[in-house]
Amino acid sequence: MMHAEQTPMEAATPLLQVQGIRKLYAPGKGVDGVDFDLYPGEILGIVGESGSGKTTLLGCLSGSLIPDQGRVFYRNRDDRKLDLYNISESDRRVLLRTEWGVVHQHARDGLRMSVSAGANIGERLMAVGGRHYGQLREAGENWLREVEIDPVRINDTPRTFSGGMQQRLQIARNLVTGPRLIFMDEPTGGLDVSVQARLLDLLRNLVMDLGLAVVLVTHDLAVARLLSHRLMVMKQGKVVEHGLTDQVLDDPRHPYTQLLVSSVLGN
Ligand SMILES: Nc1ncnc2c1ncn2[C@@H]1O[C@H](COP(=O)(O)OP(=O)(O)O)[C@@H](O)[C@H]1O
Numbered sequence: 001m002m003h004a005e006q007t008p009m010e011a012a013t014p015l016l017q018v019q020g021i022r023k024l025y026a027p028g029k030g031v032d033g034v035d036f037d038l039y040p041g042e043i044l045g046i047v048g049e050s051g052s053g054k055t056t057l058l059g060c061l062s063g064s065l066i067p068d069q070g071r072v073f074y075r076n077r078d079d080r081k082l083d084l085y086n087i088s089e090s091d092r093r094v095l096l097r098t099e100w101g102v103v104h105q106h107a108r109d110g111l112r113m114s115v116s117a118g119a120n121i122g123e124r125l126m127a128v129g130g131r132h133y134g135q136l137r138e139a140g141e142n143w144l145r146e147v148e149i150d151p152v153r154i155n156d157t158p159r160t161f162s163g164g165m166q167q168r169l170q171i172a173r174n175l176v177t178g179p180r181l182i183f184m185d186e187p188t189g190g191l192d193v194s195v196q197a198r199l200l201d202l203l204r205n206l207v208m209d210l211g212l213a214v215v216l217v218t219h220d221l222a223v224a225r226l227l228s229h230r231l232m233v234m235k236q237g238k239v240v241e242h243g244l245t246d247q248v249l250d251d252p253r254h255p256y257t258q259l260l261v262s263s264v265l266g267n
């Protein structure tokens, strides 16, 4: 599933449809007119320099920011098409707990730092009805193993974990409920380069094994290249280029993408 040409995009029904999203804090600041479809199992990278509107866009897609304009449709497990901003706040919360996951750049925004690693994972399961202590515990241990954390750490709080481990725990907490769509904002952001490589490898394997659809925001083109089927390049809130990852990075059309690829722009 790693290569875009292997996903039957044309044939499938979109999982997420994004139409004319606008959320402006000031002219050129925010997001202005973003459209795309995301298909099951597809990984879309959103790249652009700092301040280009990536995080604002992700907030609008994942229901944490209400856009000024535009619509987002999501096709759920029951094959119902949900209009993200026309369903109730509580229905949006249910989506976030069940079918979606959000991996924040800073683990502290996605974890409860003062409860144990096992509770961080079990809590998400409880939110979808998991009650049996033994099963919650077992799921916790299994998911710690999946993200390469020694299960003996299950009673330790994330505070005692390294940055890389915290990020892996955040991923486990998201994946335990079997989501179909994950939003990630600079998942390897504040980590050391060697730690980044390991996390990326893990992410790539998990996402492929589980067939997850992902919207991945990053300013790091190497991360985008490794994980994404398609890339959207943003500049000052607008999408300036959109295409298959290899095409965009190897043969960029827009002058801004050419600058990004040649690393002339600072991040
Ligand atoms: N809550 C806010 N209030 C005012 N301006 C904001 C707010 N959030 C973001 N911005 C501005 O919107 C622009 C896009 O920000 P952001 O989406 O965080 O970009 P990126 O994630 O690409 O770095 C930036 O100029 C930023 O300063």
Ligand SMILES: [Mg+2]
Binding pocket: 054, 055, 056
């Ligand atoms: Mg950002």
